[in-house]
Amino acid sequence: MGLKITRGSYAKPGTSLAFDTGSWRIQRPEHRHTAAPCHAACPAGEDAQAWLALVEEQRFREAWETIVAVNPLPAITGRVCHHPCETACNRGDYDTPIAIHHVERFLGDMALQEGWDYPLAPVLDTAPEIAVVGAGPAGCSAAWHLRRRGFRVQLLEATPEAGGLLRSAIPPYRLPALVAEQEIGRLMQTGIRLMTGQRLGRDFSLDELRDGFAGVFLGIGTQQGREWSIDSATPSDLYVGLALLKRWMDVGAIPTWSSVAIVGAGNTAIDLARVLKHAGVPEVHIISHKAIPGPDVPAADAMPAIGREIEQGLEEGVIIHEHRGVQRLILRGEQVLGVELVHMKKLSDASGRLKRVAFEGTESILHVDQVIPAIGQVVDPEGVHTLLDNRAYFQVDEWGQFPERPWLFTGGDARGDRGTVSEAIGDGRRAAMAIEHFVHSASDSPQDNPGEPIGVDQLNLNYYEPGPRPAVAVLEVSGRDGYAEVEGGLERRQAVAEGERCFSCGDCLTCDNCWTLCPDMAVLKTREPTTDGSYYVFDYGYCKGCGLCANECPCGYIVMRDEV
Amino acid sequence: MTQEIEIPLAELRRNQPRFGGLESGHRACLGCGEALAARLVSESAGPDVMYANATGCLEVFTTAWPDSAWQVPWMHSLFSNAASIGAGMEAALKAQGKATKVIAMGGDGGTFDIGFQALSGMLERGHNVLYVCYDNEAYMNTGVQRSSSTPHAAATTTSPAGSESMGKRHLKKDIVSIVAAHHIPYAATASVAYPSDIRKKVRRAMGIEGPSFLHIHAPCPLGWGHDGALTIEVARLAVQTGLFPLIELERGGVAGAMPIREVRPVSDYLGLQARFRHLFADSARAREELEHLQALANHNIEVYRLRGESRQDCMDSEGADTVRRGGMRWA
Numbered sequence: 089m090g091l092k093i094t095r096g097s098y099a100k101p102g103t104s105l106a107f108d109t110g111s112w113r114i115q116r117p118e119h120r121h122t123a124a125p126c127h128a129a130c131p132a133g134e135d136a137q138a139w140l141a142l143v144e145e146q147r148f149r150e151a152w153e154t155i156v157a158v159n160p161l162p163a164i165t166g167r168v169c170h171h172p173c174e175t176a177c178n179r180g181d182y183d184t185p186i187a188i189h190h191v192e193r194f195l196g197d198m199a200l201q202e203g204w205d206y207p208l209a210p211v212l213d214t215a216p217e218i219a220v221v222g223a224g225p226a227g228c229s230a231a232w233h234l235r236r237r238g239f240r241v242q243l244l245e246a247t248p249e250a251g252g253l254l255r256s257a258i259p260p261y262r263l264p265a266l267v268a269e270q271e272i273g274r275l276m277q278t279g280i281r282l283m284t285g286q287r288l289g290r291d292f293s294l295d296e297l298r299d300g301f302a303g304v305f306l307g308i309g310t311q312q313g314r315e316w317s318i319d320s321a322t323p324s325d326l327y328v329g330l331a332l333l334k335r336w337m338d339v340g341a342i343p344t345w346s347s348v349a350i351v352g353a354g355n356t357a358i359d360l361a362r363v364l365k366h367a368g369v370p371e372v373h374i375i376s377h378k379a380i381p382g383p384d385v386p387a388a389d390a391m392p393a394i395g396r397e398i399e400q401g402l403e404e405g406v407i408i409h410e411h412r413g414v415q416r417l418i419l420r421g422e423q424v425l426g427v428e429l430v431h432m433k434k435l436s437d438a439s440g441r442l443k444r445v446a447f448e449g450t451e452s453i454l455h456v457d458q459v460i461p462a463i464g465q466v467v468d469p470e471g472v473h474t475l476l477d478n479r480a481y482f483q484v485d486e487w488g489q490f491p492e493r494p495w496l497f498t499g500g501d502a503r504g505d506r507g508t509v510s511e512a513i514g515d516g517r518r519a520a521m522a523i524e525h526f527v528h529s530a531s532d533s534p535q536d537n538p539g540e541p542i543g544v545d546q547l548n549l550n551y552y553e554p555g556p557r558p559a560v561a562v563l564e565v566s567g568r569d570g571y572a573e574v575e576g577g578l579e580r581r582q583a584v585a586e587g588e589r590c591f592s593c594g595d596c597l598t599c600d601n602c603w604t605l606c607p608d609m610a611v612l613k614t615r616e617p618t619t620d621g622s623y624y625v626f627d628y629g630y631c632k633g634c635g636l637c638a639n640e641c642p643c644g645y646i647v648m649r650d651e652v
Numbered sequence: 653m654t655q656e657i658e659i660p661l662a663e664l665r666r667n668q669p670r671f672g673g674l675e676s677g678h679r680a681c682l683g684c685g686e687a688l689a690a691r692l693v694s695e696s697a698g699p700d701v702m703y704a705n706a707t708g709c710l711e712v713f714t715t716a717w718p719d720s721a722w723q724v725p726w727m728h729s730l731f732s733n734a735a736s737i738g739a740g741m742e743a744a745l746k747a748q749g750k751a752t753k754v755i756a757m758g759g760d761g762g763t764f765d766i767g768f769q770a771l772s773g774m775l776e777r778g779h780n781v782l783y784v785c786y787d788n789e790a791y792m793n794t795g796v797q798r799s800s801s802t803p804h805a806a807a808t809t810t811s812p813a814g815s816e817s818m819g820k821r822h823l824k825k826d827i828v829s830i831v832a833a834h835h836i837p838y839a840a841t842a843s844v845a846y847p848s849d850i851r852k853k854v855r856r857a858m859g860i861e862g863p864s865f866l867h868i869h870a871p872c873p874l875g876w877g878h879d880g881a882l883t884i885e886v887a888r889l890a891v892q893t894g895l896f897p898l899i900e901l902e903r904g905g906v907a908g909a910m911p912i913r914e915v916r917p918v919s920d921y922l923g924l925q926a927r928f929r930h931l932f933a934d935s936a937r938a939r940e941e942l943e944h945l946q947a948l949a950n951h952n953i954e955v956y957r958l959r960g961e962s963r964q965d966c967m968d969s970e971g972a973d974t975v976r977r978g979g980m981r982w983a
Contacts, residue, residue: 097717097718099715099717099718099720100720101720101722101723101724102720102721102723103677103719103720104675104676104677104678104716104719104720104721105675105677106677106719107677107679107716107719108677109676109677109679112682141977144977145978550970550973551973551974551975552975553964553971553974554964588976588977592977598977598978598979599975599976599977599978599979600975600979601979603979604692604847605847606688607680607683607684607685607687607691607883608676608678608687609674609675609676609691610676612661612664612665612668613668613669623979625661625664627661627665627676629661629676630676630677633682634683634873634880634881635682635683635879635880636683636880636883636884638881639881639882639885640884640885642975648881
């Protein structure tokens with residue numbers, strides 16, 4: 089170099105920048121967004137992590153818009169969903185999971201209160217038109233997502249109003265009628281053309297729909313009670329669980345027996361039990377072949393009803409007989425006097441198949457004056473028997489598309505492998521994506537997989553603080569009349585605190601850790617978000633690839649990738 | 653993953669929302685704790701500072717001829733006399749009527765051993781100098797020889813572990829107590845795992861008229877035998893086990909200590925480092941030395957009352973660097 093080193097030499101400041109320490113690197117850090125467990129677990133497909141981040145910044149409207157891009161009914165699902173997102177939440181391994189459903193409800197309620205409009209572009213008169221049959225959760229979701237995708241939508245509903253079981257079967261103490269009415273009503277103002285009193289098989293046929301529309305979605309649910317008898321005996325005055333619940337919703341009255349046994353373990357059983365209890369029936373029994381959910385009960389053995397509802401039912405005095413089945417009806421003539429119960433459990437037989445085993449010697453008599461089966465519903469075959477082919481539910485692929493009828497889709501309860509409002513909403517969205525793909529004959533298949541969620545072991549928990557999950561007001565048992573809502577909502581500051589408590593799993597928190605801790609100043613901070621959405625870039629000219637940033641990233645957003 | 657931005661990196665680097673006293677392109681090893689500590693100190697001290705730097709890793713890797721990674725006035729001294737050079741710089745600035753702060757820096761070798769009497773003299777004469785010791789617990793620059801800062805039972809090239817020895821036989825010198833015994837206004841320990849705490853202590857020292865001393869624990873992946881990615885992890889565990897207490901002393905008396913929210917066993921810290929690997933052998937001697945180190949940690953916890961009284965404290969060993977959305981905890 090020809091430089092002569094003398095005593096008292098000097099160097100110019102910052103000249104080390106000419107030296108490329110990046111050439112030492114054998115691994116490079118990269119930003120990688122990984123799905124949060126709440127996202128992967130959401131049956132509707134919501135990315136709760138994304139909207140909780142906006143709640144933390146008090147950008148409530150954007151948070152709500154992020155939700156409705158996936159789920160148009162957050163005020164409803166925030167109340168009725170069984171929130172598997174919270175079971176999956178990584179924070180559960182640290183202290184308590186984020187109260188995601190409470191925050192969702194908070195945003196949904198705020199949107200109704202503030203009168204926020206759904207973000208939508210106008211529909212062209214020339215856009216293809218899709219028929220959606222049934223305005224329950226699946227149909228509403230499909231109609232909304234088709235509308236968002238620029239289709240004209242004709243929504244056909246058999247009853248006088250949209251909403252399906254949200255308005256006909258979910259009791260108001262869980263979902264106040266006004267909330268359901270407002271949120272569904274607003275959805276119907278988005279340019280979806282609703283026609284009520286239109287029943288498939290009576291007022292129109294599948295063939296007519298096929299000929300008149302570019303695609304068809306069947307969100308017809310399960311309108312027929314599953315047949316029930318014990319040794320071919322049925323009482324003469326048999327009520328079916330869901331039908332009775334709907335009647336109560338409709339007319340506001342329910343027979344007040346002195347003691348009732350409800351057979352079933354799902355949400356209809358527990359809802360009906362609580363409604364009867366609220367109406368003043370002194371003794372309400374639930375005969376469940378599964379166990380009351382608890383920390384030691386495996387999911388496969390737990391009652392499928394929502395845990396919170398079971399808990400509140402027990403508080404109200406509903407008696408649940410776990411692992412029990414009805415062996416015999418005790419009848420006088422065709423009048424019920426009681427039931428003979430027996431301990432039962434699902435066990436695998438020699439071939440590994442699960443079957444229900446009744447244990448001899450465990451029989452007991454329960455005196456009741458009414459037995460009500462709530463053992464599930466099946467698709468009403470009217471107008472669709474060619475599709476059903478004597479089965480109870482439709483057989484379709486994950487997108488809801490029928491084999492050999494590519495123009496026809498379904499979702500929600502009618503599939504048989506679903507059972508919740510949120511799953512129905514997810515089905516509606518997936519079907520809308522598939523319908524768009526079908527109508528436009530697109531070559532790329534639609535994608536709807538958030539991917540393997542990030543585990544708690546990929547986070548660095550040293551950077552988080554413990555914090556309590558917010559408590560909401562719960563109506564005292566004495567005040568539960570079947571109408572007044574049992575659970576209260578969050579206050580604004582509580583919702584924001586939940587946003588702060590969120591770990592931001594798999595997504596940049598903009599916490600400055602990488603920028604603060606890089607020994608080589610190879611992480612630079614930007615003023616505007618970069619294309620990956622974060623506010624940092626790696627300066628690979630100097631990054632030596634030590635991996636310190638990846639190890640200290642609280643959210644698991646930085647990963648090291650081999651370069652040689 | 654794409655990370656495209658509109659502005660060129662060099663321009664972005666010039667416009668970072670923090671003071672850049674130490675630049676990229678220095679030759680420190682991967683995950684160097686000392687490089688990080690020096691950056692954090694210069695960032696907190698700001699631009700109106702002159703540095704005297706003893707011979708050692710920091711001097712070598714930041715000023716490979718003819719480059720310098722420093723963006724601030726910086727002078728290289730001998731191994732032994734950073735404190736003396738700093739004292740002279742301070743006297744000269746004072747004579748010129750300037751208020752620029754002088755920071756003298758050295759490693760543990762240049763502070764605990766070779767520069768010890770120069771440091772003592774600077775403190776005793778009351779110079780307005782902040783002395784920062786980056787402690788990586790051995791002579792790393794020359795090949796991992798033990799220093800008087802090397803902890804008990806650590807293996808170095810001059811205190812090897814083998815059939816005759818369990819690493820260093822002697823104890824780590826309690827330098828901060830010796831320094832505090834000069835009755836100076838402020839002496840403190842800090843760790844690279846707690847950048848907010850470093851900032852707080854540097855700023856505190858910068859505001860003091862008179863000598864101050866900051867002792868920063870800075871892991872050396874090469875000399876300690878751990879992956880460069882674990883530098884912060886290792887430093888954090890040194891604090892959380894009680895082996896490296898974070899304390900502040902004023903005029904010789906303890907004025908503050910970072911409480912440990914959840915005390916971890918020393919094996920969590922030692923197990924990550926090859927220099928302590930021999931302590932996990934299945935032998936009576938290994939078990940005894942492991943217990944010895946645990947007792948030293950327990951002693952620190954007792955003497956400095958490190959066990960937090962409340963379960964949660966925003967400045968305890970778990971709350972001190974809690975992250976927030978939007979960052980700028982380091983602004």
